Amino acid sequence: MDTMFRPIAPGPVHRWGGAALIVARRPDLHGTPVLSPAEQRVVRALPAWRQAEWAAGRLLAKRLAGEVAGAPAAGVEVLPRDDGSPCAFVGGSPLPGVHLSISHTAHHVAAALAPEPVGVxxxxxxxxxxxxxxxxxxxxxxxxxxxxxxxxxxxxxxxxxxxxxxxxxxxxxxxxxxxxxxxxxxxxxxxxxxxxxxxxxxxxxxxxxxxxxxxxxxxxxxxx
CATH class of the missing domain: 3.90.470.20 (4'-phosphopantetheinyl transferase domain)
Structure with missing residues (x-):
């Protein structure tokens, strides 16, 4: 396929400019993220149509943050800051020295972690x-x-x-x-x-x- 931008493979963690990045097709995501009580309160407050995409984004972000932190994905929480941007927590404390960004569409999900402010x-x-x-x-x-x-x-x-x-x-x-x-x-x-x-x-x-x-x-x- 003729494409202006080089392709990126779904599934593995990619590294660019000090950032860790992962992308996946939503149909390829398997498993339901283990949500903490705080995360459950966040997702319950969302409209029903947003809950599935929110969960898919957090599933990928938990995998990425867990791999970067060397912790089980189930031990990672992804909670909003006051401005709504996501923050990763491990053991109840913010993952030190990193910034997190998440994106999702009807068919794809992506997450990125970096030591400087990052957007994906x-x-x-x-x-x-x-x-x-x-x-x-x-x-x-x-x-x-x-x-x-x-x-x-x-x-x-x-x-x-x-x-x-x-x-x-x-x-x-x-x-x-x-x-x-x-x-x-x-x-x-x-x-x-x-x-x-x-x-x-x-x-x-x-x-x-x-x-x-x-x-x-x-x-x-x-x-x-």
Whole structure:
């Protein structure tokens, strides 16, 4: 298949730029994550349609954090900070010196851990038409000329880069934040500011990873 981005294999842990990254197809995920009482309270508060994708993301994040920490996945908790971003806990304490990011779509799940603020995002190429409709919100005229609007993969890649970057910045995709993150190149991906980025093809989705140096982290919310 002709692809702009190099493929990434689902299943194993990949390393890039100091980050650990794992991606999987949701149908290939087997097993139900063992949820702590705190995690159960979080998932019960979600709408019913979000609970399965939330659980799939935490299953993958627990596997990744457990492998990085050398702990059983069942002993890892993934709980939200006050801003909603995920934080990994082992033995009731935040996993020291790492940042966690999770992404999920209807068909794929990804998680990343890094010693600096990290964002990971998946965008299905089938979502390119939806991205095209809202492109003016996130992409400047210069970025639109760089990305183009006639190739689903590049649109998905640009959107995933913006999403991953705002996650690393601990901001949101709504409002002015995406416009402040400038895409200077797609192959290889280059972003403005103190950011490093990479993009892969993951089956029918595009996967972006962004590392943001020098970003302050809020104190995580502990298990309760």
């Amino acid at each position: 995002d998946l965008c299905e190429t089938a979502s390119a038409a939806a991205v095209r409709r809202v492109a003016d919100h996130a992409l400047s005229p210069e970025e639109l000329r760089l990305v183009g609007t006639d190739r689903p993969e590049t649109l998905a890649g640009a959107w995933a880069l913006k999403e991953a970057a705002v996650k690393a910045d601990r901001s949101g995709v709504f409002g002015a934040a995406p416009r402040r993150i400038v895409i200077l190149g797609l192959r290889p991906p280059v972003l403005g500011g103190r950011r490093r980025a990479m993009v892969w093809r993951a089956g029918d989705a595009v996967l972006a990873l962004v590392l943001a140096r020098g970003r302050a982290a809020d104190a995580p919310r502990g298990p309760s």
